[in-house]
Amino acid sequence: MAELRWNPMIDDWTMIASHRQNRPQMPKDYCPFCPKFGKVPDYDVYAYDNDFPALSQNPPETEFPVTEAGKRLYKVAPSYGKCEVILYSPDHTGSLCLLPREHIVKLVNLWIERFNAMASDEKIKYVFPFENRGDKCGTTMPHPHGQMYGFSVMPKKIELELNAARKFKDENGQCLFCAMVEEEVAFKKRLVYENDTFIAYMPFFADYAYGVYIAAKQHISRINQLDEKGKADLADIIKVVLGSYDELFDYKFPYMMTMHNAPVNSEDEYPGNDAYFHFHIELYPPMRSADKQQFMASSETGIWAHCNPTAPEAKAEELRAAVDKFLKSGK
Helix, strand or coil, X not given: CEEEXXXXXXXXXXXXXXXXXXXXXXXXXXXXXXXXXXXXXXXXXXXXXXXXXXXXXXXXXXXXXXXXXXXXXXXXXXXXXXXXXXXXXXXXXXXXXXXXXXXXXXXXXXXXXXXXXXXXXXXXXXXXXXXXXXXXXXCCCCCCEEEEEEECCCCHHHHHHHHHHHXXXXXXXXXXXXXXXXXXXXXXXXXXXXXXXXXXXXXXXXXCCCCCEEEECCCCCCHHHCCHHHHHHHHHHHHHHHHHHHHHHCCCCCEEEEEECCCCCCCCCCXXXXXXXXXXXXXXXXXXXXXXXXXXXXHHHHHCCCCCCCCHHHXXXXXXXXXHHHHHHCC
């Protein structure tokens, strides 16, 4: 079964994808992402259709298991969209942060290529590149890779960000994210790393202990607006921030990396969104210390009332030290 089901309590859709229960754990003697096993060609970076997609451009017929009265409560829609796997490197035991910067630029170009390809489908409204690293984030394949989803409906968090950004722009005449970047550069204590094009910082309102944001210093709304210098600087800051995570406690630090771009094919619903939405990356590591996991428990999950048990300014200081350690290591 694969379909979208409407939750009337929060005006949002849930992806129902029961076939994903069958996706495999990584066998010890086989990896579909390694070229030597024949599923993928030799590559530096590579994208291919997910074998167990939650969304498809040829979705199955929907079901509607409700009573007649239930039809006034619920809606169902085809699980239209696109799901791709993005392979970072043929090195099975590698990590994104250990790749040379010039290799990561190839990955940035692949993200842009696949972003543009998904955006060319007028039914797709939002393109979402992301990575889950480590079994604490649900990863079943340890080979370094990410994913990219194309959604036919606007994800709820992006809808909230869009509405907040549009309101701020209307009231202040400035992009919300540009204002946040200016504040963090001026305040300095939450900065983690910066280069010519991007800053990495702990947000004032961080809900994860080590939840870094990466944002462009100048206003761009989507990753495909980066010039060659911007691509190189994005590769640099991703490498350094993720490398600093591994230096924190000297092990492969789990994280969720989520790229937030302005929507596509959505000008009717979100007119002028290029002007008020700003490309940025949000990182969510599930650890709050070397051996303690930060669980999204009842208040966080049940009512979205987040509680961070740490101070963002203190964690930014830790991460700055980890950045220095990573840079000195020459990795």
